[in-house]
Amino acid sequence: MLLDSCVCVCVCVSMVHTNMAEPMELLCWGGDWDLPSVHTDSLIVLAYVKFSGAKLAVKSIDWTWRTITASVPQLHYEGSTVTEPTQILNFLRKQRFNADYELTAKQGADTMAYIALLEEKLRPALMHTFWVDAENYANLTRPWFTSHSPFPLNFFVPGRQASLALSRILLTKAESPLLNITEVEGKIYSEAKECLNLLSHRLGNFHFFFGDTPTSLDAFVFGHIAPLIKAPLPSGQLQKHLNQLDNLCQFCNTILKNYFTDAPAEKRMDCSPTATHDPVDANLQKLTQLVNKESNLIEKMDDNLRSSPQHRPHRHETKPSALASERISTPP
Amino acid sequence: MSVVHVMSLSTAAAEPWPEKATLYQPLKEDQILLSDSASSLAVQTFLRMCGLPVQVSCCANAEYMSPSGKVPFIHVGNQVVSELGPIVQFIKAKGHSLSDGLDDVQRAEMKAYMELVNNMLLTAELYIQWCDDYTATEISRPRYSSPYSWPLNHILAYQKQWEVQRKMNAIGWSGKSLEQVYEDVSQCCQALSQRLGTQPYFFNKQPTELDALVFGHLFTILTTQLTNDELAEKVKSYTNLLSFCHRIEHTYFKEHDRESQSGSPQSIVDIP
Numbered sequence: 001m002l003l004d005s006c007v008c009v010c011v012c013v014s015m016v017h018t019n020m021a022e023p024m025e026l027l028c029w030g031g032d033w034d035l036p037s038v039h040t041d042s043l044i045v046l047a048y049v050k051f052s053g054a055k056l057a058v059k060s061i062d063w064t065w066r067t068i069t070a071s072v073p074q075l076h077y078e079g080s081t082v083t084e085p086t087q088i089l090n091f092l093r094k095q096r097f098n099a100d101y102e103l104t105a106k107q108g109a110d111t112m113a114y115i116a117l118l119e120e121k122l123r124p125a126l127m128h129t130f131w132v133d134a135e136n137y138a139n140l141t142r143p144w145f146t147s148h149s150p151f152p153l154n155f156f157v158p159g160r161q162a163s164l165a166l167s168r169i170l171l172t173k174a175e176s177p178l179l180n181i182t183e184v185e186g187k188i189y190s191e192a193k194e195c196l197n198l199l200s201h202r203l204g205n206f207h208f209f210f211g212d213t214p215t216s217l218d219a220f221v222f223g224h225i226a227p228l229i230k231a232p233l234p235s236g237q238l239q240k241h242l243n244q245l246d247n248l249c250q251f252c253n254t255i256l257k258n259y260f261t262d263a264p265a266e267k268r269m270d271c272s273p274t275a276t277h278d279p280v281d282a283n284l285q286k287l288t289q290l291v292n293k294e295s296n297l298i299e300k301m302d303d304n305l306r307s308s309p310q311h312r313p314h315r316h317e318t319k320p321s322a323l324a325s326e327r328i329s330t331p332p
Numbered sequence: 333m334s335v336v337h338v339m340s341l342s343t344a345a346a347e348p349w350p351e352k353a354t355l356y357q358p359l360k361e362d363q364i365l366l367s368d369s370a371s372s373l374a375v376q377t378f379l380r381m382c383g384l385p386v387q388v389s390c391c392a393n394a395e396y397m398s399p400s401g402k403v404p405f406i407h408v409g410n411q412v413v414s415e416l417g418p419i420v421q422f423i424k425a426k427g428h429s430l431s432d433g434l435d436d437v438q439r440a441e442m443k444a445y446m447e448l449v450n451n452m453l454l455t456a457e458l459y460i461q462w463c464d465d466y467t468a469t470e471i472s473r474p475r476y477s478s479p480y481s482w483p484l485n486h487i488l489a490y491q492k493q494w495e496v497q498r499k500m501n502a503i504g505w506s507g508k509s510l511e512q513v514y515e516d517v518s519q520c521c522q523a524l525s526q527r528l529g530t531q532p533y534f535f536n537k538q539p540t541e542l543d544a545l546v547f548g549h550l551f552t553i554l555t556t557q558l559t560n561d562e563l564a565e566k567v568k569s570y571t572n573l574l575s576f577c578h579r580i581e582h583t584y585f586k587e588h589d590r591e592s593q594s595g596s597p598q599s600i601v602d603i604p
Contacts, residue, residue: 084504105526106526106527106529108523108526109522109523109524109526109527110441110444110527112448112519112520112523113441113444113445113447113448113523113527114444116444116447116448116450116451116452117443117444117447117448119447119451120447120450120451121447167502168502168503171498171499171502171503172499172502172503198436198439198440198443198444199440201436201437201439201440202437202440202441204437284436288436
């Protein structure tokens, strides 16, 4: 009898021990430039993991063959594999690691909408900045990924990512007359700047998008803008634009400081709105106007490029010298 | 948004809306597909909301006439503008806007929800039309190529299907199953339903381009016959979206048709 109960206890302990010995495992790209990872999708998942308090082992795929075989980020748990940030976040929620628990139904709907906005407007420009822009690719992205891949994959990995990025941009953003990447650039950068302005308006003076705790939307925004803020890009018009949006930079630094440094406890930030309301607003208004002017200028340029002979529009004076300083810098 | 033939602001605003503005779309009875029909209805609804008259003209080669390759497009004066986003901007340059009363945060929300509809609903419609073999064979390819004779009809239909499949591949939707796509549509409708709540329009009293876009897609899904009714069922399960569609149809299409004797060239079918 005593022996039976001892056996039962031992079995129970060993079962618990086995469950605890199989944590979830996340594969992602390694980190640099003060970031836990340089890859947007990996950053989204890492941020969400910190926000929701999930315990998992993070393994970087740098210098392994997984750089070419795995689609990252990837979550392994009890034999099953989950890829794609949205699927991984759903999976974590099912495992009761839910950072969106306190959101209302409407806020949940807003989350979906803003994530769609990020994917449609910001991601093409991000991919272009890192993978298609010749100067950035040659001086930053390719060396980094080459040095973090094992031989002989270092010859293939960056090129493959770059061609995937280019084809995605062309297929989704370049309609039939615009088969050339240079013609699409102006459009995607102006849309991305508009998206950043919209995010800045929405964030306002708060520390996170929905109140004082971060949620999955904060993870998505962080994943997209953190590499843009921190990477030492040689030619970064989008980076310059983002650096002028103080509240987004502050948002990024807050998350890095509170969740990704080895501070003893996760401190809650004091969430009273700061007293810098007016200067932030004025800056944002100015940037919104700049983006609007830029997009009008792009449309006018494209109009001149493709006006048909029989419908040649009247040529008007370009706008006054306020615009002269805001030339669009297209990469060579 | 595609790039647009828009004149500089000062010139566009100087010309009033002409009498003979025309909207071009593929043939209504035989050729037009779900996604194009939804986009076209969205633009028509937007124009009606702004009170701008437009004639709808159905042409077999509308897609090729369009400056961006997408339908619908409008021909106003000597300008040709396609797709809802650029059309909204163009009309704003002419001095008509539905979203002027919104503040910056609301405008951010409106744009985000419009992207949600484009990202989820429109992509799902394209997937169901072209990546689901049964629907593509029974409905999409025959309809798309109906104005053309052999062998052009085969070539064009397969070319279009291949293009859409490439795009689905690029954005990662080719790995999805049909059930997952229906699930995505359901989640999108749930988000829209929660955002709409009990209000008459998405931004309370006044309709905006978001209302036009959502109406265009939902109404078309509800009234188009596909190989099965699952898509329409997903939408029907949200009663506030149904009443939203009824309300807009009643306000902007039925009353307008009663006022003008000839009515619009396109007659709206009742929601079953």
